[in-house]
Amino acid sequence: MKVIRTISEMRSWSKEIKNNGYILGFVPTMGFLHEGHLSLIREAKKHADKVVVSIYVNPTQFGPGEDFEKYPRDFARDEKLCLKEGVDAVFYPDDQQMYGPLHKTYVITEDLSKVLCGRSRPGHFRGVTTIVAKLFNIVQPDFAVFGQKDAQQAIIIKRMVEDLNFPVEIVVAPIIREADGLAMSSRNKYLSPQQRKEATVLYRSLKLAEHEFKRGNFDLEAIKAKMRHLIETESTGQIDYIEAVDAETLGKPVPGKRSVLLALAVFFHPARLIDNIILK
Amino acid sequence: MKVIRTISEMRSWSKEIKNNGYILGFVPTMGFLHEGHLSLIREAKKHADKVVVSIYVNPTQFGPGEDFEKYPRDFARDEKLCLKEGVDAVFYPDDQQMYGPLHKTYVITEDLSKVLCGRSRPGHFRGVTTIVAKLFNIVQPDFAVFGQKDAQQAIIIKRMVEDLNFPVEIVVAPIIREADGLAMSSRNKYLSPQQRKEATVLYRSLKLAEHEFKRGNFDLEAIKAKMRHLIETESTGQIDYIEAVDAETLGKPVPGKRSVLLALAVFFHPARLIDNIILK
Numbered sequence: 001m002k003v004i005r006t007i008s009e010m011r012s013w014s015k016e017i018k019n020n021g022y023i024l025g026f027v028p029t030m031g032f033l034h035e036g037h038l039s040l041i042r043e044a045k046k047h048a049d050k051v052v053v054s055i056y057v058n059p060t061q062f063g064p065g066e067d068f069e070k071y072p073r074d075f076a077r078d079e080k081l082c083l084k085e086g087v088d089a090v091f092y093p094d095d096q097q098m099y100g101p102l103h104k105t106y107v108i109t110e111d112l113s114k115v116l117c118g119r120s121r122p123g124h125f126r127g128v129t130t131i132v133a134k135l136f137n138i139v140q141p142d143f144a145v146f147g148q149k150d151a152q153q154a155i156i157i158k159r160m161v162e163d164l165n166f167p168v169e170i171v172v173a174p175i176i177r178e179a180d181g182l183a184m185s186s187r188n189k190y191l192s193p194q195q196r197k198e199a200t201v202l203y204r205s206l207k208l209a210e211h212e213f214k215r216g217n218f219d220l221e222a223i224k225a226k227m228r229h230l231i232e233t234e235s236t237g238q239i240d241y242i243e244a245v246d247a248e249t250l251g252k253p254v255p256g257k258r259s260v261l262l263a264l265a266v267f268f269h270p271a272r273l274i275d276n277i278i279l280k
Numbered sequence: 281m282k283v284i285r286t287i288s289e290m291r292s293w294s295k296e297i298k299n300n301g302y303i304l305g306f307v308p309t310m311g312f313l314h315e316g317h318l319s320l321i322r323e324a325k326k327h328a329d330k331v332v333v334s335i336y337v338n339p340t341q342f343g344p345g346e347d348f349e350k351y352p353r354d355f356a357r358d359e360k361l362c363l364k365e366g367v368d369a370v371f372y373p374d375d376q377q378m379y380g381p382l383h384k385t386y387v388i389t390e391d392l393s394k395v396l397c398g399r400s401r402p403g404h405f406r407g408v409t410t411i412v413a414k415l416f417n418i419v420q421p422d423f424a425v426f427g428q429k430d431a432q433q434a435i436i437i438k439r440m441v442e443d444l445n446f447p448v449e450i451v452v453a454p455i456i457r458e459a460d461g462l463a464m465s466s467r468n469k470y471l472s473p474q475q476r477k478e479a480t481v482l483y484r485s486l487k488l489a490e491h492e493f494k495r496g497n498f499d500l501e502a503i504k505a506k507m508r509h510l511i512e513t514e515s516t517g518q519i520d521y522i523e524a525v526d527a528e529t530l531g532k533p534v535p536g537k538r539s540v541l542l543a544l545a546v547f548f549h550p551a552r553l554i555d556n557i558i559l560k
Contacts, residue, residue: 102442104391107444112384164387
């Protein structure tokens with residue numbers, strides 16, 4: 001497995017792979033890999049001849065006062081995990097390379113970046129689309145794998161790829177959960193043992209919604225109220241949002257006709273956890 | 281010469297060219313080609329094995345009340361000119377293909393897009409960077425040629441390419457002028473015979489500035505005042521701006537130490553003409 005530290009080396013490596021006619025799969029990450037990331041790597045390996053994983057904690061997607069500095073990092077561990085999964089190259093650049101002193105360019109997705117997590121984290125998705133555009137241009141993969149866990153991110157990246165005509169296919173892999181249902185996240189490590197127990201209520205609230213939907217209850221306001229009640233009575237979590245939106249446009253949902261994304265974000269301080277479900 | 285109307289056909293054509301190991305040069309235009317455009321094509325042919333010219337009047341770079349609808353178009357004539365210049369493919373897509381109904385993504389260059397022409401044309405450069413990003417992803421050229429005539433555009437595109445790591449080299453070709461010094465522009469056709477005569481004052485004002493610079497006068501405010509006086513006394517043109525900025529950052533100029541871009545925009549209604557010079 002090759003560890004690549006520079007943009008120019010990444011480009012040459014990728015060029016050689018493509019010249020050999022190989023299919024190149026790409027998994028962009030911020031490192032501190034867990035089973036969720038590994039599932040994205042396994043998904044990539046299913047379709048690719050060669051797989052690149054990038055590990056880069058992207059400063060432009062963190063807001064002021066967010067956890068950029070203390071976001072967990074452990075490259076030695078990540079490297080071992082990638083090796084074990086049969087990754088072909090890890091792209092591990094530094095900030096100086098990724099954002100030069102004259103950097104002024106950003107990719108924005110209007111409207112889509114302002115709802116759900118974008119409402120509580122202004123500028124977050126602008127940072128995500130910008131770094132992903134950069135990584136696509138550097139790595140030039142045939143396809144890239146994103147997790148359904150960050151549902152809004154996956155939708156926004158798909159929108160960006162279609163709108164800017166990136167020659168990259170987007171694959172969205174399902175959420176990987178702990179045995180008790182908690183969605184895997186690097187931020188779960190911030191949870192106290194008590195919070196960790198309580199946090200299972202997020203998934204249970206989503207399953208409750210799914211149950212309502214399955215029995216024909218499309219009253220999204222009533223469903224959201226039930227979820228809110230469940231979370232508030234069974235945990236100390238503070239709800240940031242519980243929202244139901246159209247699963248493609250993130251606009252007004254049309255339950256029963258188009259897929260609905262039901263998403264939530266809940267603070268278990270200092271962690272902010274997200275989870276979601278698609279209701280078809 | 282191939283005329284390509286669809287994105288998918290453009291992609292396949294380009295892929296084949298690249299697979300054959302050819303160097304692909306690209307000249308993006310809005311059509312209604314004049315000698316200025318042809319000079320960009322000739323520049324491209326110098327360095328490329330194959331040259332693509334795109335002809336697309338991009339709606340997102342026109343503001344409300346600007347000349348999008350009446351911007352001059354003549355594809356039959358453009359096609360003949362491209363053929364004569366030995367262009368290999370003309371990419372001539374329609375609006376439906378280039379901007380889908382769910383389009384939400386834009387590329388922005390902070391600060392750089394707000395000065396000079398960006399001040400009078402809010403949103404203009406956002407439209408330019410967005411369409412150029414799209415065209416780069418569709419055409420996937422090795423290099424692209426832009427004209428020094430649109431100096432701010434060339435600087436912004438270079439910034440975008442560096443910031444977003446597009447694998448495309450940017451070549452900037454010099455301004456092509458009529459015999460009397462007027463910079464070639466599709467918008468010159470809007471000029472009345474009297475305005476056409478007067479418009480030569482723009483180049484003369486730039487030469488005056490260059491002369492001052494050459495004799496060691498770096499007082500940019502005094503130079504701009506002289507230019508303003510010349511334009512106001514020798515024409516009916518209404519000055520939009522005369523600005524001196526750093527030729528790379530478009531920020532505060534440092535004459536004598538770094539290259540200065542001296543740029544102007546003057547209305548000869550209904551035309552708005554631009555011109556510039558680099559003072560080293």
